Amino acid sequence: MSEEAIQYYRTATKYGWESIVRDFENGTILKSKMPKEEKEKLCEIALSSSKVDQTKRLFKSNCKPLNAQSSLMIINAKLTNAEGEIDQNEIIEKLKFYKSENVLQTKVTYKIGPYEEKSSLQSKAIGWGLEDVSDYLLSIGVDYTGVDGNLILNNIKGRNPSVSLVQKLLNAGIEPNSSVYKQIEQNDFSTKHPDVYNLLKTYKP
Structure with missing residues (x-):
């Protein structure tokens, strides 16, 4: 450099x-x-x-x-509000601006050697636990489909596990897999995030 x-x-x-x-x-x-x-x-x-x-x-x-990745980079932890939290309103306004300029890319495929991994603005918002951003994306047609991996796992592995986001994913028919239950047991969700833990336990087969 x-x-x-x-x-x-x-x-x-x-x-x-x-x-x-x-x-x-x-x-x-x-x-x-x-x-x-x-x-x-x-x-x-x-x-x-x-x-x-x-x-x-x-x-x-x-x-x-220059590429689709630029849209996904809008959702990050650098945009913060006065309380030091991620500023969801600022992110939504940027997404709206990209959309108005016809440069908003909602999905991207990463190539890692011979492998491909599909990601989307929606999966990134869920991973960061940004419910307002996720709701905005749903309102413009960016749904929960077309991504690799389990979106519930995405959220609970992120920095801000959200019981209301997990509930929305469950309501949409997304099922918690074995990795989800492994995650909540290994990371002591019963103590740290009891609301998420108790909700997911009710869905365990």
């Missing part, structure tokens, strides 16, 4: 992405001597880390998504 790119990342980590957004706007990054790949990577990370108003400015400055 070039020294210039390293400096940009350091600045963003310390002070936020505003100065990087400005340097896309004023052409400094586009005119810089950084390799094209580094400029594209900086753009990609800026898109995922910026707030929606900054994202709109990046689009106007010709920093736009």
